Amino acid sequence: SQKIEQNSEALNIQEGKTATLTCNYTNYSPAYLQWYRQDPGRGPVFLLLIRENEKEKRKERLKVTFDTTLKQSLFHITASQPADSATYLCAPSNDYKLSFGAGTTVTVRA
Amino acid sequence: GAGVSQSPRYKVAKRGQDVALRCDPISGHVSLFWYQQALGQGPEFLTYFQNEAQLDKSGLPSDRFFAERPEGSVSTLKIQRTQQEDSAVYLCASSLGVRDSSNQPQHFGDGTRLSIL
Numbered sequence: 001s002q003k004i005e006q007n008s009e010a011l012n013i014q015e016g017k018t019a020t021l022t023c024n025y026t027n028y029s030p031a032y033l034q035w036y037r038q039d040p041g042r043g044p045v046f047l048l049l050i051r052e053n054e055k056e057k058r059k060e061r062l063k064v065t066f067d068t069t070l071k072q073s074l075f076h077i078t079a080s081q082p083a084d085s086a087t088y089l090c091a092p093s094n095d096y097k098l099s100f101g102a103g104t105t106v107t108v109r110a
Numbered sequence: 111g112a113g114v115s116q117s118p119r120y121k122v123a124k125r126g127q128d129v130a131l132r133c134d135p136i137s138g139h140v141s142l143f144w145y146q147q148a149l150g151q152g153p154e155f156l157t158y159f160q161n162e163a164q165l166d167k168s169g170l171p172s173d174r175f176f177a178e179r180p181e182g183s184v185s186t187l188k189i190q191r192t193q194q195e196d197s198a199v200y201l202c203a204s205s206l207g208v209r210d211s212s213n214q215p216q217h218f219g220d221g222t223r224l225s226i227l
Binding site for chain 2: 004031032034036041042043044045046049051089091096097098099100101102103
């Protein structure tokens, strides 16, 4: 069955540094991959979508890569700020039905 | 605001009781989804509606779970004879889904936190 793994450890970084999160998947080939942000007690909020034929996508301080050979996506937050502290979820999918990883919690220290 | 609205935000019920959770999607969104999120885990798909048609209910854990969207807008997730393992956050999401909903962002509500005693 398909499996999605994100950084098992929480990420603690200093303000201004770059946070890099990984999302690995096995046993399927998603056509696209979405990243969401979730704050405590809130629902996930969509950030970025990248398709299998796209190597990289950027939005402001966010950058996502999608390597279908390695079956991996990397999510980068550059020039991180305390407001970026949240849990980040990846969802590699082939259809309307999103399958999420467990998420990586990022804490940015001022 | 014009986001997805869920009610109640919190629900406590005794084991064996029935509960009903409501979702008001974004106006005009064709697709509606229900997910279940356990503590420390990502959301897990339960069911999918396109307008009033329930096209996929493969994620519903048992026949105690029932969802409907009779007029293609508001949806209700009902859980009968609740059990302790039903305790979780239930999230509703909607997307435009006019043609291909497979690669559209989903807009989530803040969920209902269900606790079964």
